[in-house]
Amino acid sequence: MKHITGLLFLLIFISCKDQPEQIPGYLKVEKFTVSAQGDSSWHKITEGWIYVNGEYLGAYTLPALIPILAEGQSEVWLYPGVKENGILASPNIYPILTRWESKTVEITPGQTTTIYPSTTYDPATVYSFGIGRGDFDGGSSIVLENRDNDDITTFSITTDGAFAGKCMLMELDTAHPLIEVATEKVSGLPISGSPETWLEMHYTCNVPFYLFLLYTDGLTSAEQSQAVFQFNPSENWNKIYLNLTQSLTLSQGEEYRLYIRCPLPKDENGAFSSSTGTVRVDNIRLLHL
Known part of the structure; x- marks a missing residue:
C-alpha cells in the first residue's frame, strides 16, 4: 500500500511540473x-x-x-x-x-x-447605382436633384478640390444657408437584415452635414425619411464606410434615395456661427452582396 501511495504521489508530482514553454x-x-x-x-x-x-x-x-x-x-x-x-x-x-x-x-x-x-471587391457585389457612376467622372453619373426650393443654392460637379477627377460641390452662405440634394431612386436593396448593405463615400467639409434615406413603402407615393449619419467637419478628404443594414430593416422601403442636407450652422442664440460653408462628396458606392 505504501508503494502504491508513493507511486501515485510521484505521478502527481511529475504531472504538476511546469511544461517547457x-x-x-x-x-x-x-x-x-x-x-x-x-x-x-x-x-x-x-x-x-x-x-x-x-x-x-x-x-x-x-x-x-x-x-x-x-x-x-x-x-x-x-x-x-x-x-x-x-x-x-x-x-x-x-x-x-x-x-x-x-x-x-x-x-x-x-x-x-x-x-x-x-x-478586391467580391465578384457577387451589387453596385446599386452602377459601377463608377458615383465617381462623377464619366458621362453617366448618378442623377442628382436639388430639393431645397432655393434656385440660387445648388450643387455643382467640378474638379475644384476633388478627391480624384470630379466631385459634387455644395457651397453655402448666410443669404442661402441650406442645400438639400437627393440622388436618383434605387430598388432591390435587401431589407431583411441579410446580406448587409454598405455605403462607401469620400467627403471633406468645413461645416457639419447630414445623410438621410428617403424611401417609399409601396402603399403611398409619399416619401418618408430616416436619419442615418451626421458628418462632422473634416479639413482633409476622409473615407467612410456606413452600414445601412439596420436603417433598411427598420424602414422596409421598396425604393430609396440618398438625401444630403447641408445647413449653415447656428449658435445657441440662433445666429450663424459661420458665414460660409463648403461640402465636397466623391466616390459614392451603395453596395451589397
Missing part, C-alpha cells in the same frame, strides 16, 4: 492592398481578422506583429476590416471585400514571417 513564431501582417479602381488610396482598410489553421486568433489594427503557436506550413485567412460608421471603437469585417488566404505560410518558432495581404 512553447516558443511562438511571429506573423508580421502588413496593411491590405486593394485591387480595384483607385487601388489602396481610395480605401481605408484598417483592421484584419486573422485565422490560422482554422483557429480565430483575434482582430488587429494593421500593420501588426502577431505571435503564433502553430509551427510549420500553415493555412492563414485574413479578413479586411473597417471602422464601421467611422467609429474608432467599432471595427468590423467589411463583407464587400474578399478575404486573403494562403495555405503555405511557413511559421518557425522564434522567427518572423511577413505577409502582404491583398483584397
